[in-house]
Amino acid sequence: MTISIFNPSSIAARPGPRYRAIADELRDAIRTGAAPAGTRLPPLRDLAYELGVTVGTVSRAYALAASRGEVAGEVGRGTYVLGIGSAVQTGTGVGSAAFLTMPDATEAAMKAALAPPAGQTEIIGEAMAAILAELPKRAGPSPFNTYLVPGGEERHRQAAAGWLSFDGFAAQPGNILLCSGTQQAILTSILAATEPGDTILTEELTYHAMVQQAGQMGRRVAPVDIDNEGMVPEALERALGEQKPAAIFIVPTLQNPTGAIMSEARRRRIAELAVAHEIAIIEDDIYGMLAEKRPLPIAHFAPDHTWYATSLAKSVGCGLRVGFLMPPPRMLERARGILNGFGQTVPPLMAELAVRLMETGEAATICTRIRDEMAARHAMTADALGPARLTYDPAALYSWMELPESWRAHGLVEAARARGVAIAAGEDFMVGRTDRASRHVRLAIGQPQTREELARGLAVISGLLSESHIGIVEPA
Incomplete structure (x- = not known):
């Protein structure tokens, strides 16, 4: 590890915020060869001490460098230089979440939006055992000796339609494609609905993997203001006129990371704007099944413009890797062709398992248990941290927490990390604004395997929040 590539005098002479000056110093060192690819960077605390700045300042500098695709973090290895132009090759650098991969948490992991054990x-396991027991009696090829047709067979799509349909919303089997999770459904939508160089509008805080996918495919992602319901229609209308986008990406139900649920009136308005401007909507409804009063998706109001994506990951189990895509009907075969071209069809055995769970009602049973468990965990979180700081829906897999003035998000993330707790900073979800400071963190309270683990993690967070002398306000 070396600190010599960071010259305190040079950093002090640079204009603008100190964290940006540090990141720019690192960029220059990479470009001149002083910090070649593979160079391991100093730990945050060591560099902060040498430069006379806060740990939070260095954390933001490293995060900015990661957003540029210049550095990456690896469990057990630290932070190291990738080199100029590495972002597209490595998939890093689209958001600071790629950089902030945490080591194994010793107290609690609350970074990934996973469903709790239910x-x-x-x-x-019982469903899988039943399927395996039946296989020798079945006619036709074994799921271990065949591929699934792109988009799934008729019976797969029939089961999916039953699972996705609810009061007021009827999913049609002929317009459903099975995917390897929601991420593949979203990527398929991006490739089918946009072209390289196009702009995709999304919430100013959103699912970072979509931003990463869009960047890797040569699309630009631009932010739209949000409020307590999610995307603001007036801000969207302005952006439509200014940006001339090809698509909108939106998570209207249990928005990630804020947990907001958009009203029906607002969904209608966003649908109207998309239709009027003749652009696509990519609707990520992965959390929709968890909502106690499930709202009608935007796809219901603009079916000819909406790419509706969801999966069983959050409502049943992320290990199933079975997702569903409903494209605009006229785009069905284009989407199927993209799925086929990628060669990432759902493994037949996973498709069989998903069908059984949906048809028997066991998927619904798990979903209900997850919803009940999350309500209990949110109550625990509010008791431990104080409800005034938290924004959440009882069914959400996470809670959005506002920090006191004495803390910034990356400072708290680093302090929690030092005490064995993994959480995500607000900057991890920012679109096009990775140099902005955040005073929010997302607590993925569904991830701990037990309530006891959650309680330990919450105790650490509560303790840090009370230690105001540790919290740091960074200099401009």
């Missing part, structure tokens, strides 16, 4: 192992 009997999945027992229920899904």
Whole structure:
């Protein structure tokens, strides 16, 4: 590790915020060869001490360098230089979340938006055992000796339609494509609905993997203001006129990371704007099944413009890797062709398992248990941290927490990390604004395997929030 590539005098002479000066110093060192690819960077605390700045300042500098695709973090290895132009090759640098991969948490992991344990192992294990027992009696090829047709067979799509349909919303089997999770459904939508160089509008805080996918495919992502319902229609209308986008990406139900649920009136308005401007909507409804009063998706109001994506990951189990895409009907075969071209069809055995769980009602049972468990965990979180700081829906897999003035997000993330707790900073979800400071963190309270683990993690966070002398306000 070397600190010599960071010259305190040079950094002090640079204009603008100190964290940006540090990141720019690192960029220059990379370009001149002083910090070649593979160079391991100093730990945050060591560099902060040498430069006379806060740990949060260095954390933001490293995050900015990661957003540029110049550095990456690896569990057990630290932070190291990738080199100029590495972002597209490595997939890093689209958001600071790629950089902030945490080591194994010793107290609690609360960074990934995972569903809590709710009997999945027992229920899904029994379903799998039943399928395997039936295989020798079945006619036709074994799922171990065949590929699934692109988009799934008729019976797969029939089961999916039953799972996705609810009061007021009827999913049609002929317009459903099975995918390897929601991420593949979103990527397919991006490739089918946009072209390289196009702009995709999204919430100013959003799912970072979509931003990463769009960047890797040569699309630009631009932010739209949000409020307590999600995307603001007036801001969207302005952006439509200014940006001339090809698509809108939106998470209207249990928005990630804020947990907001958009009203029906607003969904209608966003649908109207998309239709009027003749642009596509990519609707990520992965959390929709968890909502106690499930809202009608935007796809219901603009079916000819909406790419509706969801999966079983959050409502049943992320290990199933079975997702569903409903494209605009006229785009169905284009989407199927993209799925086929990628060669990432759902493994037949996973498709069989998903069908059984949906048809028997066991998927719905797990979903209900997850919803109940999350309500209990949110109550625990509010008791531990104080409800005034938290924004959440009882069914969401995470809670959005505002920090006191004495803390910035990356400072708290680093402090929690030092005490064995993994959480995500607000900057991890920012679109096009990775140099902005955040005073929010997302607590993925569904990830801990037990309530006891969650309680330990919450105790650490509560303790840090009370230690105001540790919290740091960074200099401009």
